[in-house]
Amino acid sequence: MHDETMASGVYLPEIGSADERSAAHTRQLQFNGNAGDYFRIWIVNVALSLVTLGIYSAWATVRTRRYMYSNTTLAGTPFEYLARPLPILKGRLLTAAIFGAYALGGQFFKPAQALAGLIIAAFMPWMIVKSLMFRARYSSWRGLRFYFTDDFMGAYKWYLGVYFLMGIPFIVMTISAMAGHPIFGGLLALVGFAGLYPWIKGNQQQWMAENHHFGGKTFSFDGDMGRYYAIYGLMLLVAIVWMIPTGGLASTLFPFFKEQMASRPKVPPIGFILGIYACMVPFYLGVWTFIHTRMTNMLYNQSQLGTYRFRSTLAYWPMLAIYLTNGLAVLCTIGLAMPWARIRLARYRAAHLEIIGDGDLNDFVRDALAHGEIGATATEMDSLLGIDIGL
Amino acid sequence: MIPAVYFDGRSTRATPVSVWREDAELHWQTADRQRAWHAPLAAFEPSARVIGLPYTLRLHDGAHLQIDHDLLPDDWFPRHHRLERVVDWLERRWPAALAGIAVIVVSMGCLFEFGVPWAADRIATHIPAGLERTMGTQSLTAMEGRLLLPTTLTTTQQAHYQALFRRFVRGVPDLPVVNLRFYKAPAIGANAFAMPGGTVVFTDELAKALPDDEAFIAVIAHELGHQAHHHMLRQVLRGSGVFIVAGMLMGDVTSLGGITAGVPMFLVNAHYTRGFEADADSYAFDALARQGIDPVAFVHAMQALEREHPELKDVEKDMRYVSSHPMTAERIAQADRASQAFRARQPVAQHP
Numbered sequence: 001m002h003d004e005t006m007a008s009g010v011y012l013p014e015i016g017s018a019d020e021r022s023a024a025h026t027r028q029l030q031f032n033g034n035a036g037d038y039f040r041i042w043i044v045n046v047a048l049s050l051v052t053l054g055i056y057s058a059w060a061t062v063r064t065r066r067y068m069y070s071n072t073t074l075a076g077t078p079f080e081y082l083a084r085p086l087p088i089l090k091g092r093l094l095t096a097a098i099f100g101a102y103a104l105g106g107q108f109f110k111p112a113q114a115l116a117g118l119i120i121a122a123f124m125p126w127m128i129v130k131s132l133m134f135r136a137r138y139s140s141w142r143g144l145r146f147y148f149t150d151d152f153m154g155a156y157k158w159y160l161g162v163y164f165l166m167g168i169p170f171i172v173m174t175i176s177a178m179a180g181h182p183i184f185g186g187l188l189a190l191v192g193f194a195g196l197y198p199w200i201k202g203n204q205q206q207w208m209a210e211n212h213h214f215g216g217k218t219f220s221f222d223g224d225m226g227r228y229y230a231i232y233g234l235m236l237l238v239a240i241v242w243m244i245p246t247g248g249l250a251s252t253l254f255p256f257f258k259e260q261m262a263s264r265p266k267v268p269p270i271g272f273i274l275g276i277y278a279c280m281v282p283f284y285l286g287v288w289t290f291i292h293t294r295m296t297n298m299l300y301n302q303s304q305l306g307t308y309r310f311r312s313t314l315a316y317w318p319m320l321a322i323y324l325t326n327g328l329a330v331l332c333t334i335g336l337a338m339p340w341a342r343i344r345l346a347r348y349r350a351a352h353l354e355i356i357g358d359g360d361l362n363d364f365v366r367d368a369l370a371h372g373e374i375g376a377t378a379t380e381m382d383s384l385l386g387i388d389i390g391l
Numbered sequence: 392m393i394p395a396v397y398f399d400g401r402s403t404r405a406t407p408v409s410v411w412r413e414d415a416e417l418h419w420q421t422a423d424r425q426r427a428w429h430a431p432l433a434a435f436e437p438s439a440r441v442i443g444l445p446y447t448l449r450l451h452d453g454a455h456l457q458i459d460h461d462l463l464p465d466d467w468f469p470r471h472h473r474l475e476r477v478v479d480w481l482e483r484r485w486p487a488a489l490a491g492i493a494v495i496v497v498s499m500g501c502l503f504e505f506g507v508p509w510a511a512d513r514i515a516t517h518i519p520a521g522l523e524r525t526m527g528t529q530s531l532t533a534m535e536g537r538l539l540l541p542t543t544l545t546t547t548q549q550a551h552y553q554a555l556f557r558r559f560v561r562g563v564p565d566l567p568v569v570n571l572r573f574y575k576a577p578a579i580g581a582n583a584f585a586m587p588g589g590t591v592v593f594t595d596e597l598a599k600a601l602p603d604d605e606a607f608i609a610v611i612a613h614e615l616g617h618q619a620h621h622h623m624l625r626q627v628l629r630g631s632g633v634f635i636v637a638g639m640l641m642g643d644v645t646s647l648g649g650i651t652a653g654v655p656m657f658l659v660n661a662h663y664t665r666g667f668e669a670d671a672d673s674y675a676f677d678a679l680a681r682q683g684i685d686p687v688a689f690v691h692a693m694q695a696l697e698r699e700h701p702e703l704k705d706v707e708k709d710m711r712y713v714s715s716h717p718m719t720a721e722r723i724a725q726a727d728r729a730s731q732a733f734r735a736r737q738p739v740a741q742h743p
Contacts (some may be wrong), residue, residue, distance in 0.1 A: 040483065044478065364403040
């Protein structure tokens with residue numbers, strides 16, 4: 001759901017976009033972490049987590065996240081990660097239990113697994129809200145915490161309800177196919193799908209941005225749905241272009257595999273499976289990076305907090321290069337390059353996010369919502385509901 | 392006097408200040424001395440030490456002082472975060488990081504070699520037999536009609552094998568209730584396998600491929616080994632354990648997901664299966680020898696299987712470490728050794 005690596009593990013609220021004509025004061029985010037320090041922190045904490053059979057992992061998470069947050073600074077002040085380890089540990093245990101029930105349930109009683117899947121799907125929007133609330137609540141800057149509204153209705157609408165709409169094109173396709181026009185139905189479904197999907201994604205961003213608050217102000221979002229159609233339209237082009245290397249690779253490898261398959265049809269050799277992966281990787285990475293980069297830019301560039309706007313200028317090729325080299329480095333070092341990979345991604349991301357506005361960033365004030373002046377309820381939320389679910 | 396930044400917790404205004412300690416109190420004031428504050432040391436909640444990060448000394452009303460990493464005197468908060476102090480000490484040292492790698496390798500090894508199997512086997516002993524049977528029935532139902540089709544063996548053949556099966560089972564001590572079922576399985580080919588809860592599935596293809604009754608019994612003996620030690624249930628529990636542990640590790644260690652999580656899980660599970668297969672083999676050799684059957688029958692069964700699955704030979708070459716079964720050649724060698732031991736114990740008179 002809420003991809004942690006997206007913001008380098010740093011939770012940055014959905015803030016806004018560039019106003020090209022004004023020469024307003026811009027402030028860039030800075031990331032000061034370095035791979036050597038982070039590697040030692042990470043490796044020591046992973047080792048301790050393993051030795052303590054996972055109990056320490058909650059403390060480890062807090063330490064590693066604090067490193068990433070506090071090394072991200074805006075106007076000279078670092079962000080802070082304030083979560084306590086115990087709620088995280090509880091969340092982990094709950095996740096492990098759900099995981100286990102799902103894995104075992106299927107072995108003893110198949111319908112139980114389907115049921116568990118349905119229940120998880122039904123609770124997914126609820127969990128999205130809870131985990132966004134948790135992240136916001138424990139992210140702070142200059143002593144003020146972020147806050148995410150508990151808008152469950154909105155979450156069910158945009159993360160569950162709208163997916164039922166996606167069913168309509170498929171129903172149309174089925175009806176049309178039964179009526180003897182399968183191609184016409186397929187086209188109609190495709191049009192319906194293409195019309196709905198960018199709209200859903202755009203509204204999800206809008207919902208996410210508008211429910212965040214900081215310093216007595218609410219993030220606003222001028223969601224222009226047309227831009228999302230443009231992104232997904234371009235994505236189709238990018239996908240087609242990436243088909244060329246993927247297709248080329250596949251057709252070079254194909255005769256070789258065909259020979260192998262002919263000699264022993266029952267068991268596909270492991271090389272065949274790896275070969276298919278190798279063919280898919282450039283395509284998948286190329287398309288995913290495009291969407292991810294453009295959507296992140298869109299999220300920030302359309303958001304606004306008070307008089308401040310944001311400018312995210314992530315570019316496609318540098319991001320693709322980072323993801324590709326990160327992925328290769330992590331694979332080749334069996335994971336040891338992970339800290340290095342995270343640090344360089346965080347550095348690139350911070351360098352391409354600016355906050356624009358004439359103010360001096362001193363005009364945010366504490367509000368009752370974000371600071372848990374609801375007393376006991378807030379504490380209870382930590383222990384019971386405010387768990388950081390890592391699904 | 393230590394430079395610091397003061398945040399009042401009510402706004403995002405940053406106020407540069409100087410901090411100093413007077414006995415059990417901290418004082419801080421702006422450079423122009425226009426504004427000054429103080430609070431007892433005990434009222435502060437300091438953040439734990441992490442390389443390079445500034446300290447935040449938090450007060451109950453949400454205000455905090457931010458002090459650069461190297462500037463906070465050690466004796467201000469000597470009693471806070473004792474555990475994290477040790478962790479921080481380790482995090483600053485490259486030798487500790489290298490030791491960390493070794494610890495990770497060793498503990499992952501121990502976890503998957505001993506930890507998960509031990510925990511899964513403990514749980515397995517508490518699973519009621521009824522549940523184990525349900526599990527078997529369910530898997531069998533799922534396979535019937537698709538992978539497993541009604542047998543084409545004649546009733547006479549079936550009766551013959553069932554009689555052999557019952558006679559052999561009677562001679563094996565400490566067995567749970569077991570039964571034998573035949574299926575035609577063109578998709579699986581010559582094979583036999585044990586289901587949780589006592590059912591042994593035997594394919595028509597294998598029954599036809601085996602050279603004699605003793606080879607049939609050898610295969611049965613191997614499957615009874617699985618039944619006697621509840622291998623299937625234990626495998627399921629271990630697999631789930633690996634799934635959970637790997638899932639939790641991935642959540643924390645990497646976010647690469649699929650590939651990195653899938654491969655080790657696959658390897659670990661295959662490793663467990665191989666252990667169980669070897670276990671069932673040696674159980675079979677003992678059971679055969681106890682009833683006066685030369686374990687060489689097992690060699691004949693293996694050879695028949697090899698003839699039926701020529702493609703496996705190639706697979707074994709490039710899947711040496713991945714295959715779920717110990718290599719056929721190894722198993723045959725083991726069976727030969729068992730057979731020699733068996734013959735050595737027999738009175739010479741029986742071998743003219």
